Amino acid sequence: MAGNTSGKLRKLREILAEVTDLSRAAAVLEWDQETYMPPGGVEGRAEQQSTLHRLAHVRFVSDEVGRLLDDLEGEVASLPHDSYEASLVRVTRRDYQQQIKVPTDLVEDIARAGATARPFWEKARTDNEFSLFAPYLEKNVELNRRLADALGYEKRPYDALIDLYEPALTTRQLEAIFAELRTAIVPLVSDIARHADAIDDRFLHADFAPELQVKYGMQVVTQLGYDLERGRQDISAHPFETSFGPGDTRITTRISPGFFNMCFFGLVHESGHAMYQQGISEEIDRTPLWDGASPGVHESQSRLWENLVGRSQPFWRHFFPSVQSTFPAQLRGVDEEGFYRAVNKSHPSLIRVEADEVTYNLHILLRFELENEMLEGKLKVKDLPEAWNARFKSYLGIDVPNDRDGALQDIHWSGVSFGIFPGYTLGNLIGAQLMEKVRADIPDLDAQIEAGEFAPLLAWLRKNLHQHGRKFTPNELMERITGKPLAAAAWIAYVRRKFGALYGLEKD
Incomplete structure (x- = not known):
């Protein structure tokens, strides 16, 4: 690139670095609020978050950034689509x-409202009182x-919000995806229900x-590839991951003393x-490129490791001896096959984060x-x-006994986060489609997993997906990696195959 253009790009990067630093400082405060902040800090924290988000917003939407983008767009037009310069601009x-x-005041209001609402959501859950x-x-x-x-939006307000998270996706497209999934899932749930006693997970x-x-969970996830030199783990009411840069990516989990799956699979996720x-x-x-391509793509990685790897039979052929030796009294008389079947037991449940693969969507x-x-x-x-x-009764056949396990169970609506939920289902679909390509490229994947060798899978993901950050949209990524647009077919085939075998449905 010409020297003048390089200078403009350098100036743009300087501004973007400042914006990123402010956003990461806000993320540190949010992490602290969810882990260690005392209850009395809520009001002050809301103002701190509001200030940081306002400063980041004002700096980013400045006329200077607009002029730099105007100048740079023409300069990078001849560069390859996947070049760093073209992607950044x-x-x-x-x-x-x-x-x-x-408007800046709306940015402040959203940040303040999220920080203010969080403790009232937590108290409402504790007291089981939606009001x-x-x-x-x-x-x-x-x-x-x-x-x-x-x-702005042409047809429905949700279109504007979903576009913030999943570029170019519309409410109508989501409705079509969910309709296809509902058609496939509901009969499968019914078929499994007829064999409910086939798996014992007591x-x-x-x-x-x-x-x-x-x-034990941390021993496993470090073997999978989570680098604790650049990460840490804490406890929170709702599990999450947050990152403040390449050297600091943290996770949290919650623990149920009476249920193995919650902590273990939460950590893997x-x-x-x-x-x-x-x-x-x-x-x-320190640019907008340093993040996941979208929440849906991000969720594909958590659910790929949690379900497609962590709930696979080769995975437990490797880890069952160690989990049994860690919890000998609880797993006395249990064999590897029984454990694998138990962690995959499918039955409608009240809690989203505890839902099995079939009912989750x-x-x-x-x-x-x-x-x-x-909305x-x-x-x-x-x-x-x-x-x-x-x-809930219509879709999953369960009576919801209280607000805590019903409309209050998720943290998202306390944080003004409308439009992010569909990404969880998109993550399931993306993960299954990616795994089809992984298996084509790594034919002995199951043997590697059974041997406890996860580096080849992680390397494949790093090369094909992780390293690019936000350089490509979700649709571009799927076309580049799998040669096909995103579809539900791979996931539907996967759950039918897996749970058909687990519950002997092919014999019906």
Whole structure:
């Protein structure tokens, strides 16, 4: 590139680095709020978050950034689409065009509302009383409407919000995806229900010492590839992963002393997110490129490791001896086959993060529909628990006993995060489609997993996906890696094959 262009690019990078630093400082405060902050810090933390988000927003949407992008777009037009320079300008322009539409006071209001609502959501869950959180959710719904109006949309307000997370995806496209999944899942759930006694998982609900659960889970995820020289683990009410740069990517988990799966698979899940962040090229650090391609792509990595690897038979052929030696009393008389079957037991459950692979997407469908209806004014916040319970009964056949396990179970709506739930289902679909390509490129993958060799799989993911960060959209990534657009077919085939074998459905 010409010297003048290089100078402009360097100046753009300087500004983007400042914006990134401010955003990461806010992320550190959010991590602290979820892990160690005392209850009395809520009000001050809300103002701190509001200030940092305002400063980052104002710096990013400055006229200077707009002029630099105008000048650089012509200069990089002749460069390859996947070049660093072209990718940086393209992705920054997309973010810039979105953010200049959002007034600074709305950015402050959203940041303040999220930090303020969080403790009231937590108290409402603890007290099992939705009305304690309802006023804050009403505020967050209104903020999401204001955000959608500011961003603009042609048909439905949800289109504006989903585009923030999954570029170019529309509400109508999501409805079509969920309709296809519902058609495939509901009969499978019914078929499995007829064989409900085929798998015994009672031993997973024994008394597992919390400290041993964490210790064992961390031993496993470090073997998978999570680098603790650049990471750490803590406890929180809702598990999450957060990253402050290439050298600091953290995970949290929650523990149930009476259920093995919650902590173990939570750690595997969050480490999948963390390994994605740790694999992004450091050359694009402190720019908008240094992040996952989208929440859906990010979720593909957590759920690939949690389910496609962590709940596979080769995985437990390797790890069963060590888990049995760690918990000898709880797993006395259990064999590897029985353990593998138990961790894959499918049955409708109240809690999304505890849902099995077959029913999980029905949890997301429910949330997608309800937040869309609240946004469009078709559902009032005060009526959310009733609507939740009725929809849950219809989709999963379960009566919801309380608000804690119903409309209050997720943290997302306390953080003004409408539009992010569909990414969880997209992650399932993307992960399954990627795994088809992995198996084509690594034919002995199962043998490697059974031998405890995870480096080849992680290297494949680093080369084909992780290193690129946000250089490509989700659709571009799928076309580049698999040669096909994103579709539900691979995931549907996977669950039919796996659970058909587990429950002997092919014999029906």
